[in-house]
Amino acid sequence: xxxxxxxxxxxxxxxxxxxxxxxxxxxxxxxxxxxxxxxxxxxxxxxxxxxxxxxxxxxxxxxxxxxxxxxxxxxxxxxxxxxxxxxxxxxxxxxxxxxxxxxxxxxxxxxxxxxxxxxxxxxxxxxxxxxxxxxxxxxxxxxxxxxxxxxxxxxxxxxxxxxxxxxxxxxxxxxxxxxxxxxxxxxxxxxxxxxxxxxxxxxxxxxxxxxxxxxxxxxxxxxxxxxxxxxxxxxxxxxxxxxxxxxxxxxxxxxxxxxxxxxxxxxxxxxxxxxxxxxxxxxxxxxxxxxxxxxxxxxxxxxxxxxxxxxxxxxxxxxxxxxxxxxxxxxxxxxxxxxxxxxxxxxxxxxxxxxxxxxxxxxxxxxxxxxxxxxxxxxxxxxxxxxxxxxxxxxxxxxxxxxxxxxxxxxxxxxxxxxxxxxxxxxxxxxxxxxxxxxxxxxxxxxxxxxxxxxxx
Ligand code: UDX
Numbered sequence: 389x390x391x392x393x394x395x396x397x398x399x400x401x402x403x404x405x406x407x408x409x410x411x412x413x414x415x416x417x418x419x420x421x422x423x424x425x426x427x428x429x430x431x432x433x434x435x436x437x438x439x440x441x442x443x444x445x446x447x448x449x450x451x452x453x454x455x456x457x458x459x460x461x462x463x464x465x466x467x468x469x470x471x472x473x474x475x476x477x478x479x480x481x482x483x484x485x486x487x488x489x490x491x492x493x494x495x496x497x498x499x500x501x502x503x504x505x506x507x508x509x510x511x512x513x514x515x516x517x518x519x520x521x522x523x524x525x526x527x528x529x530x531x532x533x534x535x536x537x538x539x540x541x542x543x544x545x546x547x548x549x550x551x552x553x554x555x556x557x558x559x560x561x562x563x564x565x566x567x568x569x570x571x572x573x574x575x576x577x578x579x580x581x582x583x584x585x586x587x588x589x590x591x592x593x594x595x596x597x598x599x600x601x602x603x604x605x606x607x608x609x610x611x612x613x614x615x616x617x618x619x620x621x622x623x624x625x626x627x628x629x630x631x632x633x634x635x636x637x638x639x640x641x642x643x644x645x646x647x648x649x650x651x652x653x654x655x656x657x658x659x660x661x662x663x664x665x666x667x668x669x670x671x672x673x674x675x676x677x678x679x680x681x682x683x684x685x686x687x688x689x690x691x692x693x694x695x696x697x698x699x700x701x702x703x704x705x706x707x708x709x710x711x712x713x714x715x716x717x718x719x720x721x722x723x724x725x726x727x728x729x730x731x732x733x734x735x736x737x738x739x740x741x742x743x744x745x746x747x748x749x750x751x752x753x754x755x756x757x758x759x760x761x762x763x764x765x766x767x768x769x770x771x772x773x774x775x776x777x778x779x780x781x782x783x784x785x786x787x788x789x790x791x792x793x794x795x796x797x798x799x800x801x802x803x804x805x806x807x808x809x810x811x812x813x814x815x816x817x818x819x820x821x822x823x824x825x826x827x828x829x830x831x832x833x834x835x836x837x838x839x840x841x842x843x844x845x
Contacts, residue, residue, distance in 0.1 A: 403502040403843065404432040406492060408485070410474070410507040411441035411458075412467065413641050413667035414745050415529045418603045419507060420639040421630035422527060423451060428634060429839050432499055436488055438481065440465050447637040454492065456484035467668050471577035475586055478512045486516045493520060502845045503598065511586075511593035523598040523845050530746045532604050532612035532626070533774055534767035537564055537573050539591050539619065541584055544572060551580060566777045571769040595620055599841060603628035603750060606830040607820040608779075625838040627831045629750045629821060631729060641667070642725040648691055649730060651721040655689050658738030661760070661798055662731055664693035665743040669764040672700045673707045675789040680712045682794025683720065688802050691731065692722045732757050739801045744771040756818045758782050758810035760801050762789070781814040 405426055409419035420443060423433045433451045437443055438458035445453040458465075459480035460473075467473060493501055503523040506513040517524035528535055540563065544550045549561055549569050557570035564572075577583050594600060604626050606613060617624055630636075638644070652660060663683065665671075671679070676699045683690045696704050705722060728748070731737060732755040740752045741760040749771045752759055759782030761772035775782040783806070785797055801807040824831040 401430055401432040401499065403430075404434060404496050404499045405842070406434050406436060406489065406501055406504045408436045408504065408506045408510060408513060409443070410477075410509045410529070411438045412470070413441075414747050415507050415509070416441070416443055416641070417639050417747055418529045418630055419505075419527055420448070421603075421633075421636050422505070422601065423448075424636050425627070425630060425633050425835065426505075426839075426842075427451070429835075431502070431842070434492060436485065438477065441641055443639055443641075447639070454488055456481065456488050458484075469577050470668065471575050471583045471586055474509055475582055478510060478586075478589070481510070482512050482516065485513065486519075489516060489520060489522070493522070502842050505601070508590055508594050508597075508600070509586075511589040514593035514596050518596075525842075526594050526597045526600045528594075528600060528602050530767040531749070531771055531774070532602055532609045532616050534573050534746070534770035536612055536615055536619075537567060537571075537770050538587050538767075540564060541587050545584070550574070567770060567773055571763075571773045573766045573768075573770050575766045595622070597622065599623035599625060599838075601838065602626045603630050603746065605629065605821065605824040606834075607824060608753075608817070623837070623841055625834045625841075627835040627838060629754055629825075629831075631751065632754055632821065632825055638727075640725070640727075642695070644725055644727040645723040646727065648721065648723055648726045649734065652691065652731065652734045652736040655736035657735050659802075660689045660691055660734075660736045661686070661739045661741055661802060662691045662726075662737050662757075663741040664726060664728060664748070665695075665698065665762070665764065666745040666748060667695065668745075669743045669768075670698045670700060671789070673702075676707055677709065677712075678789045678791045679794065680708055681791040682789070682798065684712055684716050685791060685795040686798035686802075687719070688798055689736075690716075690720045691726065691737075692720060693726050693728075694722055694724065696724055729755075739798070739807070741798070744768040744775060746771055749775060753779075753781065753814060753817055754821055756811070756815045758801060758807060758814050760785065760797055779813065779817060781810050781817060783810070 407419055407423050409416045427433050435451055436454045436456055439455055440458050440460050464476055503525055504517050505525045505527055508526040508528050514524055552569055559569050561567045599622050605628050606626055694705050729751055732751050740757045742748045744761050744763045759775050761775055761782050761784040763769040763772040772784055776784045823829050
């Protein structure tokens, strides 16, 4: 893979880009990876960011960071109701963001600002960009298919699929194959109307934007990309997977435990199941204990990320039974946060039990690791359905967390023929990743298109 950053570092930079990530790990990572890709293409980079979950600027000495006030109270600065958090940020950030951008526009006259690149969730930025006559390009941090499902909420409400009824969960949604009603990407929040409103504003302001960048690629989401192009007649740039362009700096908000790698070094090739549910998902004590016994009973070595605060009612792993800890002292390694991309690339890892956040899904595909899927909310449900039923590179735990089903599923993934076939398919998919990133590949050409598009402003 060519290293895009090095050869061009010395060149004179003529245009500056302003990037604005949503302050959640799964959104910060792709935005900073995109920033590195565009920096390697000769653009100067300024990152505007909230105080809440601010990125580690010292990891990016070649970028400029501009903090703005997010106005969040101590209780609001929490990810327990993400819809509420994102709704408040879309209100609180308007004035500080406008003031910051106005100042940057007046300060950067020798190196003119070409455009704004915002996470699509920050829908308020379109009005700000319009008022300052600055083009706004969107980054969508999710899959194209899951976005289309979100964009279909008005139709799904009209047809009665939403709000979801327990009796309909297993029914197909013919308008969005292969999704079932249970896969519709809703998020728990105190008032569902706010969620529908947020989604509608995101879609509306995406349509008004100058273009959309996706961390996906043509061969992975061909049909969804065709549909999005019909629905959004603006330039679409599927340039992913971002993290494969060049080695990126770490944008992790938590400290990644290096013991994962030394522990993996002692395990047999493809023997380990890696377990992580990302930066937001949480579970209750019963689910936690079922997960633990399912892992222990599978008799496979496991590397398990238990993020502090991700088990309701406890700080970390206090609720694990002593008997479990005695049973697995040799077989298992539990950490608070892992260097996930390195873990997935390690030869000892043979399977990934994931919540199917889009970054985790793409990272798993890129390292040829088949998945056991346990989606929790939003786009994760759509991603998991595509993993199990479209790309067929994993399987789902369809009936919640129960130790017997977990044990059987881990065995199926790790040692049975089914799992082997999933691995063969993910290896084939990875070949398509490699092709898309070659000089004449679809993602690389799309990136060229994006660079020319930005330079045309
Ligand atoms: C959120 C949403 O939940 C997800 O559905 C959406 O697609 C993006 O935003 P999150 O739940 O954190 O993200 O999941 P994911 O998209 O997988 O992002 C997690 C990131 O954290 C990945 O890049 C992963 O490599 C990293 N990670 C995860 C670590 O560095 N260490 C870990 O231990 C676990």
